[in-house]
Amino acid sequence: MIRGQKTTIRPIEEDDIEELYQWYNDPDVNLWASGAWPLNTLLNKDQIALKFLDGSPDIYRYSVLDENNLLIGTIGFKDINIPGQSAALYIVIGNKSYWGKGYGTDALIVFVRFLFNQWNFHRISLDTWDENIRAIKAYEKVGFKIEGRQREARFVLGNYHDAILMGLLRDEFLALHGK
Numbered sequence: 001m002i003r004g005q006k007t008t009i010r011p012i013e014e015d016d017i018e019e020l021y022q023w024y025n026d027p028d029v030n031l032w033a034s035g036a037w038p039l040n041t042l043l044n045k046d047q048i049a050l051k052f053l054d055g056s057p058d059i060y061r062y063s064v065l066d067e068n069n070l071l072i073g074t075i076g077f078k079d080i081n082i083p084g085q086s087a088a089l090y091i092v093i094g095n096k097s098y099w100g101k102g103y104g105t106d107a108l109i110v111f112v113r114f115l116f117n118q119w120n121f122h123r124i125s126l127d128t129w130d131e132n133i134r135a136i137k138a139y140e141k142v143g144f145k146i147e148g149r150q151r152e153a154r155f156v157l158g159n160y161h162d163a164i165l166m167g168l169l170r171d172e173f174l175a176l177h178g179k
């Protein structure tokens, strides 16, 4: 387990699936988390279990817990580039009552530290979409910088939106947050 100030990150367990099923079929959660392909929406419990418990060997997913060990979200990484020492990060705080209270930023900081210090990544990237200001702010607090914009790359609620590409280097993170 990895512990931050407000959050703990641990492997996903079978008991988490019921909650994940609720989140990934919740339009609000998907509105912010998605806009990407493949969509996470309308997955039944078996599909959720397959995706989160078995999954692909090169996609790493974990559960995010609050101070009372209540499940509040998931975090993970994929697209590992071994020679480039890089990976792509993603996070979903699925329990909406926890949005905007610092839990996402806390989980990101502790997880990114793990990726730089334990996995020895040199660079972490991620992407979101232009109206997800809460996510962009949280990523900037961790140290991510906007590196680019893909015009009208996302389709959200009937409209095309720009994808926002962000990146963070290990030295930048350590200078901001220490080891």
Ligand SMILES: CC(C)(COP(=O)(O)OP(=O)(O)OC[C@H]1O[C@@H](n2cnc3c(N)ncnc32)[C@H](O)[C@@H]1OP(=O)(O)O)[C@@H](O)C(=O)NCCC(=O)NCCS
Binding pocket: 029, 032, 033, 034, 073, 091, 092, 093, 094, 098, 099, 100, 101, 102, 103, 104, 105, 106, 127, 128, 129, 132, 133, 134, 135, 137, 138
């Ligand atoms: C994105 C997410 C991980 C951020 O975690 P969080 O715990 O909600 O965010 P935090 O409270 O740590 O930080 C959010 C920041 O955005 C700011 N913010 C929130 N809504 C905002 C808005 N509409 N406009 C401007 N700033 C806003 C907050 O004030 C806060 O900044 P501050 O600490 O300087 O005040 C979380 O909200 C989440 O998972 N949302 C749903 C799925 C999602 O969007 N995932 C990311 C997909 S790329």
